[in-house]
Amino acid sequence: MATLPEPNQGDYHISNFRFVEGTSLPDLRIHYHTIGKLREDSHGKATNAVLIMHGTTGNGANFLNDIFAGKLFKPGQLLSAEEYFLVLPDAIGHGKSSKPSDGLRATFPRYSYADMVRAQHLLLTEHLGVNHLRLVMGTSMGGMYAILLLDLRHSWVWGTRYPGFMDAIMPLASLPSQISGRNRMMRKMAIDSIRDDPQFDNGNYETQPRGLRAALHILAWMSSSPLQWQNQAPDRESADKFIDAWMDAGMRQQDANDFAFAFDASRDYDPRPGLKDISAPLIAVDFEDDQANLPELQILETEIKKVKQGKAVVVPISAGSAGHGTHTVAAVWKDYLAELLETSKVTYSVKL
Missing domain, CATH: 3.40.50.1820 (Alpha/Beta hydrolase fold, catalytic domain)
Known part of the structure; x- marks a missing residue:
């Protein structure tokens, strides 16, 4: 092959x-x-x-x-x-x-x-x-x-x-x-979750602020597949494990400044x-x-x-x-x- x-x-x-x-x-x-x-x-x-x-x-x-x-x-x-x-x-x-x-x-x-x-x-x-x-x-x-x-x-x-x-x-x-309506609202919520977090410290944080996790919650909603996620997590226990693992991976892979800037880039599209x-x-x-x-x-x-x-x-x-x-x-x-x-x-x- x-x-x-x-x-x-x-x-x-x-x-x-x-x-x-x-x-x-x-x-x-x-x-x-x-x-x-x-x-x-x-x-x-x-x-x-x-x-x-x-x-x-x-x-x-x-x-x-x-x-x-x-x-x-x-x-x-x-x-x-x-x-x-x-x-x-x-x-x-x-x-x-x-x-x-x-x-x-x-x-x-x-x-x-x-x-x-x-x-x-x-x-x-x-x-x-x-x-x-x-x-x-x-x-x-x-x-x-x-x-x-x-x-x-x-x-x-x-x-x-x-x-x-x-x-x-x-x-x-x-x-x-x-980009308007709920799509814009979700983007704004993600950006605000990061930048309004006191741990963000005007972008000068030493460890990723809690606000990044909140922003990832919003990204999970935007990018999720209800059908597939139901198939992968058909009960309460598997659903909790699934989203915890998804969030943990996001916190390892993403940076709060990078994330906020990336979401903000759509503002004049x-x-x-x-x-x-x-x-x-x-x-x-x-x-x-x-x-x-x-x-x-x-x-x-x-x-x-x-x-x-x-x-x-x-x-x-x-x-x-x-x-x-x-x-x-x-x-x-x-x-x-x-x-x-x-x-x-x-x-x-x-x-x-």
């Missing part, structure tokens, strides 16, 4: 990166993984580059597992590393890219999705030599800034900010609209004015059991009408779904990726 292809890792350093709100960093580090080899046509245009962007508090390595890469990146699969050049960056404030916990703590620049996307555009064009994308896709936050490329959570941002830069767009588990300018084929996939992007709000179905070649899909709950986290379970939605790749096919002149 074919194994996952071995990724390459690297760091791209951007000098004097200026953030939207006016602050700057003398050295912004963007960490990334790449898999495969970049190809160009006879005019020097990249033909096989695919950008895949992660969600809030995640990182590019989150995709290097059996449920995502194992269903997409192997030989003969939809995004085979033998055919595509796959780019998996860590966004600003995440993973091994520059983030508050590196040392600046609460004085780290207050970044936004717009800053994240611009940094990734520089990574592609100035460092990796990618001047065109065959596909841009993103999960949750990563889906949001794919359309604005400045501000879907990442997919929604790339499409409106840099029209013509990609052949196809696939946002997963995200909405092309300002609103791709709606640019949806009409998206020219590339787009399939947006959401999930019926997604607690963060509730399908009954009908936001996706309403806004997708503004996208010239847009299609909205809400996948029903199934044995394989995982709530908001279904965005990484490729087996559930890969047929829509196949459809998008087929409908967005482009004929390139081969470079000899």
Whole structure:
């Protein structure tokens, strides 16, 4: 059985990166993984580059597992590393890219999705030599800034900010609209839980403040799958053990400053004015059991009408779904990726 292809890792350093709100960093580090080899046509245009962007508090390595890469990146699969050049960056404030916990703590620049996307555009064009994308896709936050490329959570941002830069767009588990209602309330509650905790000490804590645990409670609600969590914890005792283990892992893996900054980055996200300018084929996939992007709000179905070649899909709950986290379970939605790749096919002149 074919194994996952071995990724390459690297760091791209951007000098004097200026953030939207006016602050700057003398050295912004963007960490990334790449898999495969970049190809160009006879005019020097990249033909096989695919950008895949992660969600809030995640990182590019989150995709290097059996449920995502194992269903997409192997030989003969939809995004085979033998055919595509796959780019998996860590966004600003995440993973091994520059983030508050590196040392600046609460004085780290207050970044936004717009800053994240611009940094990734520089990574592609100035460092990796990618001047065109065959596909841009993103999960949750990563889906949001794919359309604005400045501000879907990442997919929604790339499409409106840099029209013509990609052949196809696939946002997963995200909405092309300002974050409002319960979604915004939960984010604010998480941020306030951290920053209003006396132990936070204006970001200068020595051990993780209790407020981080409260914020993780909110994240658990947003990302949970009622069906799957019921199956995994069918009685009171197993439910208590399940959530205790989930919280303990979160407290080991997360940092309060990083968490608060990451949740705050969505504050000015609103791709709606640019949806009409998206020219590339787009399939947006959401999930019926997604607690963060509730399908009954009908936001996706309403806004997708503004996208010239847009299609909205809400996948029903199934044995394989995982709530908001279904965005990484490729087996559930890969047929829509196949459809998008087929409908967005482009004929390139081969470079000899």
